[in-house]
Amino acid sequence: MILKTQAASTEPTPAVTRAAAILRAGGLVAFPTETVYGLGAVATDARAVARIFEAKERPHFDPLIVHLGSADWLDRYVASVPPEARRLMERFWPGPLTLVLPKCEDIPDIVTSGLPTVAVRMPAHPVAHALITAVGLPLAAPSANRFGQLSPTTAQAVEEELGSRVDLIVDGGPTQLGIESTIVALGETGPRLLRPGPITMEELCECLGREVMVANGPVATPESPGMLLRHYAPRTPLRVLDSRAITPLPPGRRVGLLAFRSAPPSHGFSAVETLSATGDLREAAANLFAALRRLDAAGVEEIIAEPVPETGLGNAIMDRLRKAAAPRA
Ligand code: AMP
Ligand code: MG
Numbered sequence: 252m253i254l255k256t257q258a259a260s261t262e263p264t265p266a267v268t269r270a271a272a273i274l275r276a277g278g279l280v281a282f283p284t285e286t287v288y289g290l291g292a293v294a295t296d297a298r299a300v301a302r303i304f305e306a307k308e309r310p311h312f313d314p315l316i317v318h319l320g321s322a323d324w325l326d327r328y329v330a331s332v333p334p335e336a337r338r339l340m341e342r343f344w345p346g347p348l349t350l351v352l353p354k355c356e357d358i359p360d361i362v363t364s365g366l367p368t369v370a371v372r373m374p375a376h377p378v379a380h381a382l383i384t385a386v387g388l389p390l391a392a393p394s395a396n397r398f399g400q401l402s403p404t405t406a407q408a409v410e411e412e413l414g415s416r417v418d419l420i421v422d423g424g425p426t427q428l429g430i431e432s433t434i435v436a437l438g439e440t441g442p443r444l445l446r447p448g449p450i451t452m453e454e455l456c457e458c459l460g461r462e463v464m465v466a467n468g469p470v471a472t473p474e475s476p477g478m479l480l481r482h483y484a485p486r487t488p489l490r491v492l493d494s495r496a497i498t499p500l501p502p503g504r505r506v507g508l509l510a511f512r513s514a515p516p517s518h519g520f521s522a523v524e525t526l527s528a529t530g531d532l533r534e535a536a537a538n539l540f541a542a543l544r545r546l547d548a549a550g551v552e553e554i555i556a557e558p559v560p561e562t563g564l565g566n567a568i569m570d571r572l573r574k575a576a577a578p579r580a
Contacts, residue, residue, distance in 0.1 A: 252418075277292075278292070280292075280419045281421065284318070285346070287540065288426065307397055314364040316432070319389050324389060328354065328389060329369060339435065339459070350437060351369070370434060400483075404537070405424075427537060433455070483540075484575040487553065489509075489555075497555065497557070499519055506554070507554045508554075508557070509556040510524065510557050522546055526538050539571065
């Protein structure tokens, strides 16, 4: 069931109050964050969290991000907060930055896939914030899609992905950023970027005043499953192809184009989506998953995606496109 709420409301609206009651009773609620829609359960309730894995058909080796109502909650759920984590939190929380820190006992092993660390963030979306505050407990909330598929940026996309597997979908309109949070691990070896996202490498380095390592590239058993080779993928095969290599299609082929700024004229594409006519990377990120979803639904045999410039947010967009293009297992 979908219940609408006001996207800007920081107060508990009827939809949020209803959602909070469902969550406290061990249920699953999909809700908007500034990145994508999350599929939430109370993080300290191992049975409720198990339902997230079932609904998403998510493998148990893939740990969940825990969403907090305030940075003050950290002390209850993480064992220690290194000074660099504090600095990042002061600058980027609430917001799309997830920090991987040593965990406390209150976080069940199912949340962290048995890892000694837990990924935490404080979302900036007013509805997410109102919901977590109304529950009074942290929410484990991965993206509200089936495992490996495109993340949902609207309530309708959640409905298509999960339908009756979720007890309630809180509809706060389309998400603003459209791409999953940046993930940074802070261990003894210094800060490492586990997943590129809306907070860019440049911003992280500038805040910490030093270099941030990029965790080793895609692997089979990832330290962070956002690093899986194939992820965030439409059902239709996708190829990233430089604009200059895009030539007119032979007749009879049904191909969709994901253009960055504008589509080349008369190339015979069956469906075309443009990420940002003005070449704005923020707009492109916000449109990415919905555009891929529409191309996926257009009945094409292949999707060709144009690369975007790999600066700032462009790194996160290209990370998602490369993962969508990776061969199926
Ligand atoms: P999502 O499905 O977008 O919520 O993805 C959650 C991601 O957070 C996982 O796929 C992991 O990449 C990452 N993550 C969560 N917990 C940890 C952890 N303890 N260590 C490393 N990465 C984590
Ligand atoms: Mg996900």
